[in-house]
Amino acid sequence: MTRQRDLSCLLLAALLLVYTVLATWYSLVIPLGEAPDEVDHFGVIRYIGQHQRLPTTEEEHEAVQPPLYYLAATALTFWIPDHVPFATWANADFDLGDPRAPRNLLLHPAAEAWPFRGWALSWHLVRLISVALGAVTVWAIFHLGRELFPERPEIALGMAALTAFTPQFLFMTAVVSNDNAATALSALVLWQVAVLLQRNALRASRLALLGLLLGLGLLSKSNTIALVPVGGLAILIVWWRQASRQVRALFSSWLIALGLAAAVSGWYYVRNLIVFGDPLGLSFVLATNPLRPDPVTPGVLLWLVRGMSRSFWLGWIGIELDGGLYWLINALCLVAAGAFLTWLAARWRRIATYVRWTVVMLGLHAVLTFASLLRWTAIVGGTDQGRLIYPLMPTVMLILAGGLLLWLPARIRPWGAGSLAAAWLILAVITPGRYLQPIYAPDPTVEALPANVSPLEVTIGGSLQLAGYHLENTLVRPGEKLALHLYWKAADRPEANLWTLIELVDENGSFLMYKDGSPSAGLDTTDRWMPGRIVASEHRLSIPEAGQPGTYRLVLRVHPAGERTWLPLTGADGTAMGDTFTLAVPVEIAAP
Numbered sequence: 001m002t003r004q005r006d007l008s009c010l011l012l013a014a015l016l017l018v019y020t021v022l023a024t025w026y027s028l029v030i031p032l033g034e035a036p037d038e039v040d041h042f043g044v045i046r047y048i049g050q051h052q053r054l055p056t057t058e059e060e061h062e063a064v065q066p067p068l069y070y071l072a073a074t075a076l077t078f079w080i081p082d083h084v085p086f087a088t089w090a091n092a093d094f095d096l097g098d099p100r101a102p103r104n105l106l107l108h109p110a111a112e113a114w115p116f117r118g119w120a121l122s123w124h125l126v127r128l129i130s131v132a133l134g135a136v137t138v139w140a141i142f143h144l145g146r147e148l149f150p151e152r153p154e155i156a157l158g159m160a161a162l163t164a165f166t167p168q169f170l171f172m173t174a175v176v177s178n179d180n181a182a183t184a185l186s187a188l189v190l191w192q193v194a195v196l197l198q199r200n201a202l203r204a205s206r207l208a209l210l211g212l213l214l215g216l217g218l219l220s221k222s223n224t225i226a227l228v229p230v231g232g233l234a235i236l237i238v239w240w241r242q243a244s245r246q247v248r249a250l251f252s253s254w255l256i257a258l259g260l261a262a263a264v265s266g267w268y269y270v271r272n273l274i275v276f277g278d279p280l281g282l283s284f285v286l287a288t289n290p291l292r293p294d295p296v297t298p299g300v301l302l303w304l305v306r307g308m309s310r311s312f313w314l315g316w317i318g319i320e321l322d323g324g325l326y327w328l329i330n331a332l333c334l335v336a337a338g339a340f341l342t343w344l345a346a347r348w349r350r351i352a353t354y355v356r357w358t359v360v361m362l363g364l365h366a367v368l369t370f371a372s373l374l375r376w377t378a379i380v381g382g383t384d385q386g387r388l389i390y391p392l393m394p395t396v397m398l399i400l401a402g403g404l405l406l407w408l409p410a411r412i413r414p415w416g417a418g419s420l421a422a423a424w425l426i427l428a429v430i431t432p433g434r435y436l437q438p439i440y441a442p443d444p445t446v447e448a449l450p451a452n453v454s455p456l457e458v459t460i461g462g463s464l465q466l467a468g469y470h471l472e473n474t475l476v477r478p479g480e481k482l483a484l485h486l487y488w489k490a491a492d493r494p495e496a497n498l499w500t501l502i503e504l505v506d507e508n509g510s511f512l513m514y515k516d517g518s519p520s521a522g523l524d525t526t527d528r529w530m531p532g533r534i535v536a537s538e539h540r541l542s543i544p545e546a547g548q549p550g551t552y553r554l555v556l557r558v559h560p561a562g563e564r565t566w567l568p569l570t571g572a573d574g575t576a577m578g579d580t581f582t583l584a585v586p587v588e589i590a591a592p
Contacts, residue, residue, distance in 0.1 A: 008153035012142050012160060015421075016135050019164035022428055023131040026174035029432045031108045031440050032088075032123050035175035036316065036385065037062060039088050039106075042123055042176050044070045046086065049078040056275050061288055062178075064281035066268055068219035069178040073126040080125075083118030084111045089497070089561065092515060093522030093540065096317065098481070101540055102522035103318025103439045109497045110527040126176045133180040134173030138164045140187035141394045145401070147194045148355050152410075154417035158401035161421035163393055165428040167314040167321075167435070172387050179387050182221035186365075186391035189213045189227045193234045193361050197354040202238055202253045211257035215264025222280055223391060226368035230361050232258060237357050289380045296378045304377055307384025312396075314431065315386065318439045325427075336403030343406050362395045444523040445533045449487055458581055460558045461567030464498060464519075464526065465489040466581065467534060471554075475588045482541040482587060484554060488519050490529040497561040498526040502539060504552050504587065512547055512589075515539060519558070549591045554583045 033039045040061040047055045048070055055063035088106055095101035112120045138160050145156030163169060173180050192210045199206065214231050217224035235257060239250045269279040276284045294300075307315070309330050314321050321329075348356065369392055377383040401420070408416045449455060453468040460466060465488065472483035484502065500519045503511040518525055521537035529535060557580050558567045566579035 005153070008146070008157060011157055012139070015142075015157070015160055015164055016138060018425070019138055019170075020131060020135055022165070023134055023170050023174050024128070026170045026432060026436070027124065027127040027131065029436050029440065030171065030174055031104065031106065032112050032120065033106045033108075034104060034440060035171070035177065036387065038176045041065075041070070041178060042126065045073045045077065045122075045126060045176070046119070048074045054271075064272070064276065064284045064288075065178055066219045066221055066265075068216060069129075069181040072181075073129055073176070076129065077122035077125050080122045081118060083120075086119045087562075089525075091522040092517030095540065098540055100483075100538065102442075104522065105317065107497075107518055107522065107525050108528075109525040113528065123176065127174060130173050130175060130177060130180040133184040134164075134169065136184040137169075137173075137180075137187045137393065140184065140191045141397055144187070144191040144194055144394050145398065147191065147198055148358060148398070149402075152406075152413065154414045155401055155405055158405055158417040158420055159394070159397040161417070162397045162400055162424055165421065165424035166312075167428055167431040168312060168386055169390070169393070170428055170431070171314065171316070171319075171436075172390070177387075178221050179390060182217065182224050183390040183393060185213055185217035185220050186224055186227060187394050189217055189224075189231065190362065190365065190394050193230060194354070194358040196234050196238055197357045197361070198352075200238055200241055200354065202235065202242075202249060204256055207235070207253055207256040208260055211260030212264060214257065214261035218261060218265035219268060223369065223372055223388070226365055226372060226391070228258070228261070229368065230365045231261075233364065234357075234361055241353075286379070290382075292377070292379060292381050296374070300377065304373075304384050308386050308389065310386070311384065312386030312389070314435065319435055321427075321435065332404070333400060336400045338403070339407055340399045340403030343402070362398065366392055366395055442523055444520050444535050444537060446487070446536045447534070449534065453485070453487060454584070457572035458577065459491070459570045461494075461498070463490060463492045463494045464558065464567075465491055466556070469583060471583070471585050471587070474585060475590060476543050477590050478543050478545045478547040478592050480543055482543060484539040484541060486519065486521075486537045486539060486556075488529075488535040488537065489533070490526065490531050490535075492531055493529060494526045496527060498558055498567070499561045501557045501559065502541065503555050503557075504541065504543075505555055506548075506550060506552055512552060513541065513544055515541055525561075543589060547589050549589050552587045552589060554585075554587060556581045556583070 044055060044060050044062050047060050054067055091102060091104055091107050093102050094105055116124050141163050142156045142160035145159040146153060149155040192213060196206055196210060210231055214227055217227055232254060235253050239245060272281045273279050310326050313329055369389060373383060373388060404420060405413050405416050449468045453470045455468045456466050458466040467489045468487040470485040472485060476482050499516055501514060501516045503514040505511045519537060520535055521539045559565055568579055569577040569581055571577055
């Protein structure tokens with residue numbers, strides 16, 4: 001048994017090492033601010049560092065979130081000065097409804113590039129906190145599995161590997177998000193609940209540890225409140241199983257665990273009551289989030305299940321697995337769930353009492369978590385994100401690994417666990433190259449101008465050149481889109497982040513529509529361009545519904561981002577062209 005235990009610990013160490021390498025790789029592939037609410041989470045950290053207090057106003061969207069993650073991140077990064085003023089640039093070309101539009105929410109200037117400095121360095125350091133919390137989650141899930149199945153270490157290793165190599169788990173633990181603290185502390189609490197039930201003793205040290213973890217969980221995210229009744233009920237079960245059921249012992253045990261949890265986290269909820277008028281700050285949340293206009297219907301529930309069943313494994317704006325993989329993974333989950341429940345039913349009276357009670361506690365936690373999610377879904381939109389149920393990761397992975405492995409003969413069970421881990425690892429390894437980099441790092445350069453491009457030699461501000469253009473469609477109707485392909489070249493690496501203002505004007509010079517954004521149409525910023533490389537861009541210009549039929553022209557101007565200083569243009573022969581360039585090809589807007 002000792003040799004088997006030593007081998008499982010060695011394998012766990014190797015698994016954690018591989019996870020850490022993968023999560024760090026993901027954190028470098030995912031541009032800053034592209035993950036769910038990451039800009040807002042990092043904004044809270046900067047606010048605390050600059051003002052030495054928690055935010056209380058709508059200037060920080062995540063101000064109502066419990067502060068543990070933000071305080072830890074601030075302690076790690078407060079000493080790093082900004083190398084350039086902190087700013088995030090919204091991508092003007094982002095359009096979720098247009099499949100040809102870029103999927104990156106933000107533009108990423110050279111200030112974010114390696115070597116990291118200032119606020120970019122702070123941001124990446126905070127991401128490493130998330131990586132560490134992910135490792136804690138994997139470690140805790142392994143120990144929960146080993147607590148439940150001490151004679152079957154492959155179950156614990158399978159649970160840990162499935163967690164560590166789930167692409168969305170790697171995605172989330174690679175970015176700035178308090179979800180990572182909530183997930184890690186949920187896993188730790190559920191493990192300690194299993195330990196408490198297995199030891200069947202109300203020792204003060206064990207109760208204090210449980211209370212400390214509960215308190216830290218309550219300081220990480222409000223959805224960890226579901227852990228409180230689980231912990232309290234586990235204490236009641238252990239007390240009930242004692243030979244002498246002294247009521248005083250029960251209440252003193254609750255006092256130690258729940259009292260310590262309240263002592264650790266209570267100050268924050270009292271502060272919310274004073275500042276926002278309720279302990280959870282719901283009034284602030286309702287004031288700063290789009291509310292659901294309609295009641296929850298079967299259609300909404302179907303939308304919720306569909307979103308959860310995809311984004312739990314990998315899913316965010318523009319990022320998704322191949323459709324067949326979702327079907328395969330979810331079919332595997334259904335088979336595993338059926339197999340696990342069948343295994344429990346067949347052996348319920350034979351398995352250890354503490355295992356039965358732990359399964360009940362995990363089920364209670366799942367019910368409370370889903371009930372909270374449904375309540376939240378009835379209030380706001382955008383709740384179909386798998387990360388919102390990541391506190392259930394231990395339970396999900398227990399069902400998945402247990403259902404697929406427990407029925408196997410003992411001699412081949414390790415091979416089954418290894419095969420599962422290998423399949424998930426392959427998916428984790430291919431995800432950055434196949435599903436992330438094509439979204440976040442598409443190469444906008446071309447070797448030469450395509451044959452259908454009208455060549456130009458217009459120099460802009462001395463460092464940028466408009467090398468050519470192609471108008472894909474010259475006849476459009478109101479509500480349609482005009483596709484303008486522009487080709488750029490940097491003579492020198494531009495020091496500033498330049499933007500292009502494109503206007504569609506009528507014959508009198510009055511503009512019908514405009515778009516102001518990066519010359520690369522949202523793919524990158526000019527301060528990262530390499531001299532001599534041709535940068536191709538496709539600008540998708542929406543024609544307003546109110547557009548009147550007639551002949552129009554496209555005009556271009558270039559300016560530093562955030563300024564309205566137009567850069568001068570010169571022709572191929574050095575002739576000054578002012579600050580506005582008009583394309584020679586007219587655009588016709590036809591009647592609807």
